[in-house]
Amino acid sequence: MAFSDTLNTSKSASSLRSSARRKRSQAQFIRWLLLFAGGIAMIMPIIFMLSTSFKYPFEVYNLNLIPEEPTIENYTYVLEDGRFFGWFTNSLFIATITTICNVLFDSLVGYVLCKYTFPGRYIIFIAILSTLMIPTEMLVIPWYLMSSTFGWLDTYWGIMFPGLMTAFGTFLMKQFFETVPDDFLEAARIDGLNELQIWWTVAMPLVRPALAALAIFVFLGNWTAFIWPLIVTNSQEMYTLPVGLTTFSVEAQVEWELIMTGAAISTIPTLIVFLVFQRYIIRGVVMAGLKG
Amino acid sequence: MTTVSLNNLVKSYGDTQVLHGINLDIQSGEFVVLVGPSGCGKSTTLRMIAGLEEISAGDIRIGGDVVNDMEPKERNIAMVFQNYAIYPHMTVRKNIGFGLRTSKLSKDEKDARINEVSGILELTDLLDRKPNQLSGGQRQRVAIGRAMVRDPAAFLFDEPLSNLDAQLRTQMRLEIKKLHQRVGNTIIFVTHDQVEAMTMADRIVIMKDGHIQQVGTPFEVFYEPANIFVAQFIGAPSMNMLNGIVKGETIALDNGTSVQVPTTKLSENQQVAVGLRPDALLVQEGEGLFSGEVSVIEPLGTDTLAYVKVGEKEVIAKASGRTPPAVGDTVNLHAAPEAIHLFDAHTGEAIR
Numbered sequence: 001m002a003f004s005d006t007l008n009t010s011k012s013a014s015s016l017r018s019s020a021r022r023k024r025s026q027a028q029f030i031r032w033l034l035l036f037a038g039g040i041a042m043i044m045p046i047i048f049m050l051s052t053s054f055k056y057p058f059e060v061y062n063l064n065l066i067p068e069e070p071t072i073e074n075y076t077y078v079l080e081d082g083r084f085f086g087w088f089t090n091s092l093f094i095a096t097i098t099t100i101c102n103v104l105f106d107s108l109v110g111y112v113l114c115k116y117t118f119p120g121r122y123i124i125f126i127a128i129l130s131t132l133m134i135p136t137e138m139l140v141i142p143w144y145l146m147s148s149t150f151g152w153l154d155t156y157w158g159i160m161f162p163g164l165m166t167a168f169g170t171f172l173m174k175q176f177f178e179t180v181p182d183d184f185l186e187a188a189r190i191d192g193l194n195e196l197q198i199w200w201t202v203a204m205p206l207v208r209p210a211l212a213a214l215a216i217f218v219f220l221g222n223w224t225a226f227i228w229p230l231i232v233t234n235s236q237e238m239y240t241l242p243v244g245l246t247t248f249s250v251e252a253q254v255e256w257e258l259i260m261t262g263a264a265i266s267t268i269p270t271l272i273v274f275l276v277f278q279r280y281i282i283r284g285v286v287m288a289g290l291k292g
Numbered sequence: 293m294t295t296v297s298l299n300n301l302v303k304s305y306g307d308t309q310v311l312h313g314i315n316l317d318i319q320s321g322e323f324v325v326l327v328g329p330s331g332c333g334k335s336t337t338l339r340m341i342a343g344l345e346e347i348s349a350g351d352i353r354i355g356g357d358v359v360n361d362m363e364p365k366e367r368n369i370a371m372v373f374q375n376y377a378i379y380p381h382m383t384v385r386k387n388i389g390f391g392l393r394t395s396k397l398s399k400d401e402k403d404a405r406i407n408e409v410s411g412i413l414e415l416t417d418l419l420d421r422k423p424n425q426l427s428g429g430q431r432q433r434v435a436i437g438r439a440m441v442r443d444p445a446a447f448l449f450d451e452p453l454s455n456l457d458a459q460l461r462t463q464m465r466l467e468i469k470k471l472h473q474r475v476g477n478t479i480i481f482v483t484h485d486q487v488e489a490m491t492m493a494d495r496i497v498i499m500k501d502g503h504i505q506q507v508g509t510p511f512e513v514f515y516e517p518a519n520i521f522v523a524q525f526i527g528a529p530s531m532n533m534l535n536g537i538v539k540g541e542t543i544a545l546d547n548g549t550s551v552q553v554p555t556t557k558l559s560e561n562q563q564v565a566v567g568l569r570p571d572a573l574l575v576q577e578g579e580g581l582f583s584g585e586v587s588v589i590e591p592l593g594t595d596t597l598a599y600v601k602v603g604e605k606e607v608i609a610k611a612s613g614r615t616p617p618a619v620g621d622t623v624n625l626h627a628a629p630e631a632i633h634l635f636d637a638h639t640g641e642a643i644r
Contacts, residue, residue: 183377186344191442192365192394201393205381 046267052260060256074261083236084262087244092269094160094229094240095222101164102218103211109165110173111199115185125174131167140231147232154234163222169214176210177203212280220270241266294355294368294445294478295320296341302349303336303502310336311502313350323472323479327489328499328525334482337499338448341480342371355445365394370439371448374455376431378423384410384434385419391442409437412474429460436471446478453488465491486526490514498522520640523567523633529597531567532607535637538562547603549582553632557644563637568607570597572631575611580626582607586617600625 052060053074055067062068078084113125143162152158180203188198204211229240236247241262248258296318303311311333318324326334339345341352343364351358359367370391378387388409392402410416413433423431432452439447449468453461469492472479483489489496490510498505498513498521505525506518517523517531524530536543538558542550543566551566558564573581575598584602589611596616598609600623609625617623634643 181375181377183373183375184379186342186364187371187373187377187438188390189344190342190364190369190371191391191438202379205379208381 049260049263049267052257053264055257057255057257074257075265078258078261078265083239083244083247084241084265086237087239087241088266090156090239091223091241091266094156095219097156098160098163098222099215099218101160102166102169103215105165106169106214107173107177107204107207107211108199109170110175111177111203113170114174114177115180115182115203128167128170132171136227140228143228144231153232154238156238158232159229159238159240162228163218163225166218169218172214172217173207173210176207180206209280212277216273216277216280219273223266223270295353296446296478296480297353298337298341298350299353300350301337301340301347301352303333303340303345304348309348309502311340311348314502314504316497316504316507318478318480321476321478323469323481323492323494324497325481325483325489325493325495326497326499327483327486328505329484331501332499333502334484334497334499335450338371338450338480338482341367341446342369342448343367368445369448370442370444370446371450372432372435372439372452374451376423376435376452376455378431378434378438380423383420383422384415384426384437387423387434388415388419388437388441391438395442405441405443409441412440412471413437427460428456429464432456432464433467436468440471440475444477446480449479449481451483452481453483453485461488468492486528490526496526498525500525516642516644517567517633518642520565520567520635523635523642527569529570529608531569531633532573533635534566534568534605534607536564536566538564545603545605547582547605549603551581551632553629553634558634564643565635565637565640567633567635568627568631570608571595571610572627573607573609574626575600575609575617575623576626578624578626580624582625583622584625586619586621586623589616589619591616598623 047065048063051065051067054070054072055062056069056071056073059067059069109128113121113128139162147153147158147161152161184202184206185198188202193201224242225240226242230243230246233239233243236244239247245259245262245266248255248262296316298314298316301311301314302309314333314337316324326337328334336345340347341354343359343362343366347360351360353359354367354369379390382390385406389402389406392405395402397405406419407416410419413436415430415433415437418426418430418434423434426434435452452468453464456464465488468479468481472492481488481492493510495507495509496513497507500521506513506522508516508518513522513526517526520533524533534545534547536545536551538560539550540560542552543558543564544550545566553566568581582600582602584600584607586598587601587606588599590597590599591613594613596611596613598611598617599606600609602625607625609623611617611623635641636643
């Protein structure tokens, strides 16, 4: 009797275990399915971009992924067009300078807001954060008026100045500096470093993942920026790559194969930046999320 | 080496005063330990000496000079933090050498200093490692090395052993003491652990609620506590404290017993507290000071602590480790007259 009871208990425990296992594997299957669908949704436009860049104009509206008559003529055309190289260097220059400025200024402001106590600190922080809620489209008008007043229209400075420091970057860096123990800074203070040296020598290396994440965010954001560069530039020489690519759309038709070719080439730097720093970007996003 | 003096040192945060006029003179080469419970102001005092906290009133002198308005780096002190504060992105060599960054020494001189310090602290083989490749004790030694390399006038230690396990803490305690004997610098050491204070200090400063309760050698604070707080804070387990009232030649205790004490300094009906350290209250044969029933025993090896119910109060007494009493036994507790401490029940001050 006792033995059969034990047997029954053991049977029911084992069936419970297998049912739990089944549920777990079902949940995992659904999770994978959703991730797969998400992955497809993300990657399809890129595949179409690459596919279109290898097509002749007559085949563009044929939605097959593999071109019937693949060609590299689009690449030859775009790369031989002198304007493309100019737009590429404009974008590279602007994205690089903006990234450097953001890394320096956002971290400096974030550090001060995090590690120093002074009257109005909280108000300043809230004021900076509140700018995150204003859409770019609304800011474009005052930016334009400023650019026009100061003679910055159609200049590098005009394109760059709104993005040299961002509220998001400041917030991100402030959150990261929270993780740096004050003891580190105080130890450096006792060792004779001034405040700027402490920021640069002690605090900055300790938030390197955040700096890398911020650099990637800013670089990608500026590399792909469209509305503001379109508004502030007049001459084709000052165009950035996304703006320049629109010139392939003429009145009669849109030359999709050339636009896609330009877009494909323009993803190369972002791809390199992302592949090199992807572990930082993930850590940066995770930590910003945790601390936020 | 140098002297450190605190004169009427006050610290306030807004309307809240946390240090109430601290006066302390630390001699050159002395090892002084500030000890007290959390929130007593010991770390604040240390940070004010370091220059990391503003001084609300009073002054601090290091080597005779008032340093109130000096930056930390101008005070020629070095500090070791509870969390080590060694930089994770730098090697041990760079961490130790960090204190010399602003020094005018040549590179060779700096290297020689780093090598000398790492030799003293037995870190020579670890110089190229990063902190995450070190044990807790090694990290603490690196932190001490960074402090030593500058050859400061005084070392400040802010609970540096709190993050170490018990065994390592004992070992580091010994190492720091040896280091002090070797280099002879003035050391101000903050801890909440009275064992650390007793074992390391030349003098102990016991603090509570922003006031100094007593300054004295480990012997003095243990055998001649200035008040009930010191008597109970120093020594483990805490001193037994029994309230009583002076009746003629004896003190009638609130546990229903009485003790005979020299009462020349006491007045009739004066309320007092009678203190007896557990290791001075012995479980022995024959009629003693009290007798009571053993409720709990704690064997410690050589000795056994016996929790004995005397009247309504429980006292801790020391019994033999080899033949301890059993729970439920009625035992006699003996104490030498000189082991009895008397305190004023109202002020808490010692009556001597």
